[in-house]
Each structure stands twice: as structure tokens, then as C-alpha cells.
Amino acid sequence: MKNNMNAMKITTIKTSRSNRQTRKLVALGELMEAMKHDTKNGDIGIMRNTLQRNWLQGENDVSPTKYEEILRLPTVYPAAQLNLDKDGNKVLNRFNGLLTLTVEPLRDVEEAEMVKELAAMLPTTVAAFRGSSGRTVKIIVAATRPDGSLPKDEEAAEAFCRQAYPLATHVYQGLLNLARTSEKISVQPALCHEESLLLWAGFRMTLDENPFYRRETASLLVTDNNYIVATDEHVEQQTQTGENKKGVGHETQELVEYMHRHYSLRQNTVMGYTEYRSKQKWHVGWRPVDERTQKGFTMEARLAGINVWDLDVSRFLKSNFIKTYNPIEEYLWNLRDKWDGRDHIGNLARTVPTDNENWPRWFQTWFLGMVAQWLGKNPRYGNSITPLLISRQGYNKSTFCRSLIPKELQWGYNDNLVLSEKKSVLQAMSQFLLINLDEFNQISPKVQQGFLKNIIQLASVKVKRPYAKHVEDLPRLASFIATSNMTDVLSDPSGNRRFIGIELTAPIDVHQRINHTQLYAQAMALLEQGVPYWLDDEQTQRVMASNRQFQLRLPEELYFHECFSIPSDKEEGQFMTPTAIFAEVKRRAGSAIPRGDLRAFGRILANMEGLVRRRTRRGTEYLVTPK
DSSP states (O other), rough: OOOOTTTTTTEEEOOOOOOEEEEEEEEHHHHHTTTSSTTTTOHHHHHHHHHHHHTTTOOOOTTTTTOOOHHOEEEETTTTTEOOOOTTTTEEEEEEEEEEEEEOOOOOOOHHHHHHHHHTTTTTTEEEETTTSSSOOEEEEEEOTTSSSSOSSSHHHHHHHHHHHHHHHHHHHHHHHHTTTTTTEEEEEOTTOOOOOGGGEEEEEOOSSSSOOOSOOOOOEEOOTTTEEETTEEEEEOOSOOOOOOOHHHHHHHHHHHHHEEEEEEEEEETTTTEEEOOOOOOOOOOOOOOOHHHHHHHHHHHHTOOOOOOHHHHHSSTTTEEEHHHHHHHHHTTOOOOOOSEEEEHHTTTTTSTTTTHHHHHHHHHHHHHHHHHHHOOSSSOOEEEEEEEESSSSSSHHHHTOGGGGGGGGEEEOOTTTTTTHHHHHHHSSSSSESGGGGOOOHHHHHIIIIITTTTTEEEEOOOSSSSEEEEEEEEEEEESOSSSOOOOOOTOOEEOOOOOOOOOOOOOOOOHHHHHHHHHHHHHHHHHHHHHHOHHHHHHHHHHHGOOOOHHHHHHHHHHOOOOOOOOSSSOHHHHHHHHHHHHHHGGGGOOOOOHHHHHHTTTOOOOOEEEETTTTEEEEEOO
């Protein structure tokens, strides 16, 4: 069971010099972003500098009454959404189940970064960051009951905290001891000076340019029997009884220390495998851990005198001791607030020569939809529009499509998808970022109107990974773009609103260097401003009208125009049923039209421009003039 933390509301309370309190509810994700920057007046930096000077002189008192800068900082209460009564007392509105721990004292920034990295190994860690003084690390931990519920009232929530905090401190203290950090470092509930209830554990607003933050996390299960359960692995570990029935084996501990000493490891949550990089050969880059590599780890460990086997190494590599890593989020979130204000998306669209004046606007909408798809902004709908670049060969269409993805994410580009392998297509949609349907004219009308039409609008895909036991519902990542050397390529008689057909008037200029940093920084900024990443009804109708020039004309439609004309006046024609019209077309065309589907022919008539229809007892009739 995973918990989505990004939108969870937590409480901040700011106290003015006149002792007036102001309460505010803030989304946890927004707080983590705000934490990367100091306050407007630089209060946190001022306070840290003041404390640093006094620490050097042997003064360790950091109480709010001693330093006025601390009083200016809001107090953050992750555990709850709360209100203030008329006397300024905190009143519980909703308990979030978040615990806040303090790791102290720390010598320097390097030690703080090490503690944050260790905390990130546990799946229950929501966030880890430096405290406002700069000499602590705060760790936010998710906790819940075994049935996933949380206490509702203040008394029950405080009782829950008194049971949960000893378990959490035991686990995180054990993790620090396992890594053999300084014995003086301790893990305690993060109680502010003026608080006495564990429910109100929290911290002063702080500054950390690189906090660890996990948007989806497992929960620490708190039971009446004092067990801790990591929900990702469903592994129970008894604590607080004074007895650890199994403990951590000596060989296992040595293996963990050996692997972290020689390798950097991370679990790629997009690709679904563990990656490694040698600390001695860091310039080589990250590589996936395959079976050969894993056996090599085992041999290295045994040659180092550690008595472990393949199963031990495999268990470690698949455990929560490997920190998670999302390459998409890391790339995109590092670009927030870096846009220079220029229209890089529009400029890129204008490198595609076309007479369609709507192209820059439609391209921006699609591009924002692609980035929103990567971020999972809309879990109900997928990016269901697809640019279709049409021209003869040599117009750099495929090169342009590939250039849309920055080199850091080029692994996410695919231009050789085989639509007939449906399982592979669904798997690709959960792992790739942009799929180019190259040579779109070779996709049959049946596939266009069936399988392709369905997958383009999916928000998630159900697949069974290799060697997995169950089908998983995975978020869709991929958006689509397409190219064609022919103009009559769209075959859906009911309309082609999912494609944006664009005919090129000249080759695309692919020699201009694309500033991907600014391109995606602009996309992030526009999405945060609420710019739509979908086409409204008016734009959809314009797209469908534009796409009529690229409609594939079926033999039935061509023979219809040989047999009938569409009158402009009701007095000039006659109303006929689709059956009668099809019979006449079939009689005139003979074997040129195979035995077709009357319902499909009805869809052709229903979407034929200018054809008048009416409803009668015999069904729908169309106004035509036989030739």
C-alpha cells in the first residue's frame, strides 16, 4: 500500500512579535519546494550564522527566547491539520499519521547528507532535510494502523504517537548504527521547545537546497503487539521486547557495508530495475544490474571474505535498502523556476514549415500534455492527441521527433514499436516517454480504428512484467507523435480528433540547437500557471475540420459520389435509408466493393460533410440526388 504525500495538507503557525499566531494549511509538496529557498529576509541564513559563531565560542543554547531570528520562523506541524481556538490553543482537525524525528548532533554538512542518504533507504521515509539550525536532520516518517486507518480525535492520536515514536526511533537509530556513524548521534522525536505532546512534534521552517522527498511512500505499521511492518516487503521485525529473534546476520551486515562502500546503487522506478555505478569508476556512468552483474557482486563479496550467496545479494538488491530514483522527476523538478520567459515551445513549433496557422498553439498543447503525462498530473485521462507530420521523404520528420527529447532522457524515445505485439506496446507505454509511430500510413485502418484509438486515450496500462506473478496497473508515461509520406492516412469515418495532421511545405530546420533546459522549464512554468494541456471543444472541432484533407477515402465513399450528389435544396433530392443507398452503390460498383459492413457504411454517411439527414420510423434517412 502506497500513500501519495504530495497533496497532503500540513499546518504551519507563525507567531508575530506581538505574540499573535497565524495558522496556515500547506500542501506537503509545496512546503518541500519552499524549503529550497530562504525567506525573503534571509532569516534562516542569519540565524545559522549567529548560531555558528556562538557554537565556536562554546555556546549551545538554541532556545527561541535567546535568538529573535528563530521567533520569526513559522513552526511546521506535519502530524496534523489543526485549527487555533480563541485562546490560541491548537485543536486537532485531522491526523495525518506523520512522525517527525530529529537526528543530532551533526558535525557538518557532509554528515547531514550521509544521514539523509541513509534515511532514504527506508520506504517509510517521506522526507529528510537539514533543520533550521543546520546541525540536525529532520526525518518525516509515515505511520498507520495495520488496517490503514488513523485515529480521529486528539486523545487517540496522542496515544498512537506514544506507541509509534519509540518504534520509529528504534528503527532509524538502528539504521545509523548499522552504518557505523558516530555513536553520539541520536534519534529523538522532534519536539519544539514549547511543546509537550508528541502529537505536536514538528520543526521551525528550514532551508535545504537538496532535501530528500518521496512523493509515494510506504507506512510504518503500528500494532498493539509493538511490531513494525514495512508494507512494501511485508516483513515484520519485533522491537521493544528486548529480544530480536533473528537480528541482522553478521554476513548480511558485512555485505551491506561492502556494497555501499564500493558501489552507488539506486532503484530506477521507471524502468523497474536496480542500477549501479562503481565508486572507483564513477565516470563510467550508471548501468542496470543484470544477472551477470549480480553474480559478479557475489563473487567479489566472497573474495573479500564475506560468506554470502547469490540469494543474499539478490535479496539485498531488491530490498528497501536501495534508494529509489525517478529520472523523469529528477530532470523536470530541477528546472522549476528557471524559465527565462521566452517562448521556446512556440519557436520550436515554428521550425516546422506549414500553412496551418493553428500549428504553434496545437503543438504547445500537445507538448504540455506530454510533460503532464510524465508527471502524472491527470490520473484519469491520458494525453490523447498525436501530432501527425505529413510530407514526402527527406523532410527531417523523424529527426525532429527524436530531437524533442533531451539527451538525459533519450532512453525514453522509441520509434520502432510493433503495434501487432499488444503486450509489448502496453509495456512500452509504461516505460517510454515518446513513441514515434513512424510510417503511419502503413498502419491498417482496422488497427487505427481499434487498438490504436483505444491505447492513445489510456491513463494507465495493465501489464504483467517478466517473471511477475500478477498483472499490475502501471501509470502510462508515453505520448505519441507520428510521421507519414502520404496524405490520405486517417481512416476513422467517425472523425479523427485524436490526431493533428500537419502537412509540411518545406523540410524542417533541424540544424538549430534546441535549448532543452529552457524548453522544459517553460513547460513546467506553464503547467504550474494552469495553462491547459488539452484541446477544448472549439479547438477539437477545428482539428477535425483540418483533418478532413487527410482522410482516407474508402471505395464505398468514392462510389457513393459516383452514384449520388448532395443537393443544396430539399426540393431537389429525395430521402433514402442507408440500406437503399448502399444497395444502389453495390449495384453500380459490382465486385469493386466487397461485401461490406452496413454499419460502417452508415458511419461514413453520418460523417459526410453537407449531407442532410432526418429521423423517421424507418430510421435515419439521408437527402441525396441519384445520378
